[in-house]
Amino acid sequence: MLLQLVNPKTIVFGFTVFSTFLAALAGQTAALTLAAAVFAVLAFGACSVWALFGAVISRYLSNPRIRLMVNIGLALLLVFSAAELAGIL
Numbered sequence: 001m002l003l004q005l006v007n008p009k010t011i012v013f014g015f016t017v018f019s020t021f022l023a024a025l026a027g028q029t030a031a032l033t034l035a036a037a038v039f040a041v042l043a044f045g046a047c048s049v050w051a052l053f054g055a056v057i058s059r060y061l062s063n064p065r066i067r068l069m070v071n072i073g074l075a076l077l078l079v080f081s082a083a084e085l086a087g088i089l
Contacts, residue, residue, distance in 0.1 A: 010043065 017039065025031040061067045083089045 014039065 017035075022032065022035050025035070061070065080089070
């Protein structure tokens with residue numbers, strides 16, 4: 001969780017949230033503290049869910065056949081996304 005403080009995406013997200021939704025609360029310390037606490041809880045929850053998902057999926061990806069199917073599926077999605085962005089589809 002400590003690394004989230006130096007994560008550029010988190011910093012940009014924080015600036016965006018503040019400038020869009022919380023700028024009107026600039027003089028209200030209690031409201032900004034509450035918003036920061038909610039932001040921290042949400043960031044912790046998001047990181048926890050991501051880590052839990054990684055732990056669960058690692059059990060399945062230890063099977064070479066399942067890993068191959070996942071890799072093929074993700075490769076097809078990547079090719080589809082590239083073709084869609086290039087305007088081919």
